Amino acid sequence: MSDEKNKSDQQKSGVSRRSFLKASGISLGVPLVVGHRVINVNGQEVKLYGPTKTSITLTINGAKQTVEVEPRVTLLEALRHELDITGAKRVCDRATCGACTMIVGGKAVYSCTVLAIEAQGKPITTVESLMQGEKLHPLQQAFVDNDGQQCGYCTPGFVMACKAFLDKNPSPTPEEVQKGLGGNLCRCGTYMGVRAAVLQAATMHKGGKNHG
Amino acid sequence: MRQTPTVQSPLTLNEIYAALAECAGDLKIIAGGTDLMVLANAHQLEASNFLDIWRVDELRGISDEGDALRIGALTTYTQLIRAPLIQQFIPALVAASRTIGAVQIQNRGTLGGNIVNASPAGDSLPVLAAYDAALEIGSQRGTRRVAFNEFYTGYRRTVLAADELVIAARVPKVKAGERDFFCKVGTRRAQAISKIVMSAKAQMNAASIASIQIGIGSVAPTVMRATQTEALLVGATLTPDLIEQARQMIANEVTPITDLRSTEHYRRSVTGNVLTKFLRQIIEGAEAR
Ligand SMILES: Cc1cc2nc3c(=O)[nH]c(=O)nc-3n(C[C@H](O)[C@H](O)[C@H](O)COP(=O)(O)OP(=O)(O)OC[C@H]3O[C@@H](n4cnc5c(N)ncnc54)[C@H](O)[C@@H]3O)c2cc1C
Ligand code: FES
Ligand code: FES
Numbered sequence: 001m002s003d004e005k006n007k008s009d010q011q012k013s014g015v016s017r018r019s020f021l022k023a024s025g026i027s028l029g030v031p032l033v034v035g036h037r038v039i040n041v042n043g044q045e046v047k048l049y050g051p052t053k054t055s056i057t058l059t060i061n062g063a064k065q066t067v068e069v070e071p072r073v074t075l076l077e078a079l080r081h082e083l084d085i086t087g088a089k090r091v092c093d094r095a096t097c098g099a100c101t102m103i104v105g106g107k108a109v110y111s112c113t114v115l116a117i118e119a120q121g122k123p124i125t126t127v128e129s130l131m132q133g134e135k136l137h138p139l140q141q142a143f144v145d146n147d148g149q150q151c152g153y154c155t156p157g158f159v160m161a162c163k164a165f166l167d168k169n170p171s172p173t174p175e176e177v178q179k180g181l182g183g184n185l186c187r188c189g190t191y192m193g194v195r196a197a198v199l200q201a202a203t204m205h206k207g208g209k210n211h212g
Numbered sequence: 213m214r215q216t217p218t219v220q221s222p223l224t225l226n227e228i229y230a231a232l233a234e235c236a237g238d239l240k241i242i243a244g245g246t247d248l249m250v251l252a253n254a255h256q257l258e259a260s261n262f263l264d265i266w267r268v269d270e271l272r273g274i275s276d277e278g279d280a281l282r283i284g285a286l287t288t289y290t291q292l293i294r295a296p297l298i299q300q301f302i303p304a305l306v307a308a309s310r311t312i313g314a315v316q317i318q319n320r321g322t323l324g325g326n327i328v329n330a331s332p333a334g335d336s337l338p339v340l341a342a343y344d345a346a347l348e349i350g351s352q353r354g355t356r357r358v359a360f361n362e363f364y365t366g367y368r369r370t371v372l373a374a375d376e377l378v379i380a381a382r383v384p385k386v387k388a389g390e391r392d393f394f395c396k397v398g399t400r401r402a403q404a405i406s407k408i409v410m411s412a413k414a415q416m417n418a419a420s421i422a423s424i425q426i427g428i429g430s431v432a433p434t435v436m437r438a439t440q441t442e443a444l445l446v447g448a449t450l451t452p453d454l455i456e457q458a459r460q461m462i463a464n465e466v467t468p469i470t471d472l473r474s475t476e477h478y479r480r481s482v483t484g485n486v487l488t489k490f491l492r493q494i495i496e497g498a499e500a501r
Contacts, residue, residue, distance in 0.1 A: 036221065042352070044230035050218040071219040072252070072262075093253045095246055096403060098316065107290070107319040113249035114320070115242075117219060118266055161315070182403065183314025 036117075049117050056117050060085060061129035069116050076100045078116035079126065087127035087156040098184030101157035101164075102126050108164035108183070127156035130163070138204045139163055142197035150188035158184045162198050171202055219262045225270045228377060229352040231263055237374040239263045243286055244320035246313070247329045271324070271379060274298060280384045282348075285324025285377070290315075292323065301385035304339045304411045307394035311335055313403055324378045327360075330368045330434070335396055337435035338411040341427030342392075345383040351376040367433035390415045391497065393490040397482055399473070406430045407474040410486045414494060420449045426487065431466035431479050440465045441487070455491045459484035 035055045036047040050071035057066045058078065067082045079085040079102075088111055091099035095113040102111045105122035130137035136144065139162060149155040158181075165172070165180045172180065177198045186194070220239070222228045232239060240259035242248050243266060251257040265271060271286040274295050281297055289309035292298050299306050312335050313321060326334045327347065345360040349372065360381070363370055372378070386392050393412045398404030409429040415422040424445050426438040441462040448454050468479035 039220075041227075041234040042230040044222075044224075044227045046227045046231050047221040047223075048218055049221065051216040070216050072217050074249070074253075094250045095313075095317065098314075101316060108316050109319055110246075110316045112253065113245050115219065115245065115249075115264065117221070118245075118264060165315070180315060183316040 054117070056120050058116065058119060058124055059122070060124045061126060062123070067116070071115070071117055073116050074112055075102065075104070075114045075116045075119045075124070076111040079111070085126060085128060088160075089153055089156060091153065096185070097154070097157075098161055099154050099157040101160045101184065103160055103164050103167075106164075106167070108161050110183075125160070125163075127159050130159070139166065139197070139201040142200040142204070143194070146193045146196040146200060147190065148193040148197040149190055154184060154186040154188075154190075158186065158194055162194065162201070166198065166202060169202075172198070174199065217260045217262055219264050221264050221267060223267055225268060225350065225379070228263065228265055228268060229350065229375075232375040232377065233352040235261065235263075241265055241328075241377060243322045243325040244288065246317050246321040247325060247331075265377070277382070280382050283323055283381045283383060285327075285379055285381070286322050287324075289313075289318035289321050289323075293318065302339070302343065302383055302392075303386065304342070304392045304394040304413075305336060305383070308335045308339050308396070308409075308411065311396045311398070317403070323381060327363070327381065328370065328372065328378055330364060330370055332367070332432060332434055333406045333409065333430045334435065335406055335409050335429065338409050338427035338429045339394060340381060340383065341435050341437050342411040342413050342425045343383050343386075343427075344425065345381050347381055348379040349376050350379045355379065357382070361437060364434035386413065387415065391494055393493070395486050395489065397486065405473060408468075408479050408482050408486065410483070410490075412487070412490050414445075414490075416450070416494065416498065419498070420447060421445050422447075426462070428462075428466060428483060430473075431468040431483055433467075436466070438462050438465050438487075445491075450491060450495055455488055455495075458491065459488050462487050 036049050038045045039048045053068045053070055055066060055068050057064055065083055067078055069078050069082060076088055076090055079088065088102055089099040090112060091097045093112045095110045100110055100112040101108050103125040104119055130140055139159060143149060143159060161181055161184045169176055177195050220231050222231055239261050242262045242264050272284045274287060274297050275282045276297060281301055289312050292309040293306055312318060323336055326336045340360045347358050347360055347363055349356050349358055358371060365371060391414050396409040397407045406429055408431055412426040414424040424442050426442055427435060428438060429435045441458050444461055445458055463480040463484040466480060466483050468476045470476045
């Protein structure tokens with residue numbers, strides 16, 4: 001048992017030190033905050049982020065933003081803590097409630113469980129993108145018209161889940177709406193309002209008023 | 213002191229192999245992160261270094277290999293649900309994928325992650341068990357093929373070595389005239405972990421059962437095949453009496469525990485009921501023809 005532990009400790013420190021030395025060899029003279037480094041493992045070049053903060057570029061609501069984060073930082077934390085984009089909420093932090101939903105590369109994801117570095121190179125869309133000046137997006141207007149929120153805490157994530165759903169299903173049936181939105185929880189119980197809002201937004205879309 | 217882990221981002225399978233060979237045991241693979249990041253956020257993960265394989269496209273995609281489909285480990289549930297090949301040849305896997313999490317989980321969660329996470333409640337696992345899938349496992353030492361039904365060695369334990377990863381699952385296609393089945397019993401439709409989950413396949417020869425495979429999850433330390441019950445059914449004529457015998461046998465064959473999601477007694481009875489449902493469907497299907 002203790003032998004095994006020794007071995008794994010040895011392996012651990014030996015290995016990390018080796019990779020680290022190789023890595024730092026390349027990054028000598030570079031300031032503490034860098035982008036990824038390319039390390040050489042067994043003759044293969046592999047990108048390594050960290051352990052120091054690393055500089056990454058995210059494309060958020062159409063704009064490229066550079067931010068310095070530890071590699072373990074989630075997409076949600078990067079936006080909320082580093083970029084002050086606070087629409088998406090951190091509620092469960094366990095990929096369960098949907099309050100942190102963003103659209104990444106066209107797909108709704110829980111940003112609390114996606115690494116920020118992993119989201120590089122893909123368009124990231126949050127609730128902040130929806131308003132045009134002072135004008136609400138038709139989906140937001142539909143939330144207002146149908147009492148789709150009470151305390152509003154789940155709303156930014158819910159709206160993005162609805163947006164991703166409507167992008168894929170422009171004319172859904174009520175059953176499809178109910179099934180398609182299972183990934184978002186609302187403690188205030190606004191589900192009926194949210195479903196009605198999605199159906200209203202879909203109708204407006206068909207009427208050609210929606211260009212979101 | 214807060215740990216600041218490193219994250220390696222390989223782009224090819226060879227880079228993954230190299231990284232795993234160099235750092236065996238010290239690197240935690242992260243695919244969609246829907247299991248792993250939950251642990252990390254809950255501070256229940258000790259790993260200090262991650263190998264993020266999400267960008268390795270070689271691990272994605274579904275290909276037709278004649279009598280089987282090869283499904284890359286990084287294939288997501290959303291991709292499985294939408295793939296015409298899976299819809300046609302492994303319908304139970306579409307049914308299973310639809311019950312996993314909700315859209316946000318289906319967009320990130322992968323088949324490989326479900327397999328290696330090794331939860332007895334993994335919903336795709338009974339399908340792979342019933343379909344007699346094989347796993348392709350790779351490392352710098354080479355690739356090997358392991359029967360899915362020999363992959364798990366105990367509760368959350370697998371035959372995977374520290375320098376290996378699962379590359380793909382190879383799943384035989386459902387045969388002409390063969391019926392397949394999937395049923396998950398959970399608390400609610402979205403985001404629920406299974407209380408019991410079953411997938412099965414059967415081929416009839418007139419009124420008798422030519423072959424049957426039954427995979428079950430959440431009723432034992434690992435996903436399991438109900439081999440005793442299968443033996444009872446193979447070659448027998450499918451009658452209401454036989455169904456009743458099978459119901460009782462499978463309820464005794466499984467070894468569930470009582471946990472926060474359900475009780476042992478409940479799981480045994482429901483396993484019997486779910487099998488009954490499949491066998492009745494076969495009879496009704498035959499009558500309808
Ligand atoms: C809200 C919620 C609901 C869920 N609902 C369900 C459900 O209904 N049914 C269900 O079965 N699961 C469910 N899950 C669990 C999870 O989504 C699945 O198990 C999913 O398939 C995991 O895939 P992943 O790519 O996200 O794995 P990750 O979290 O990235 O990895 C999981 C584990 O597998 C390892 N790993 C991943 N890929 C490989 C590989 N190719 N080779 C070697 N090791 C690998 C990782 O190191 C890690 O230990 C749910 C999770 C959440 C958060
Ligand atoms: S905060 Fe991400 S799903 Fe709840
Ligand atoms: S409006 Fe309060 S949680 Fe949804």
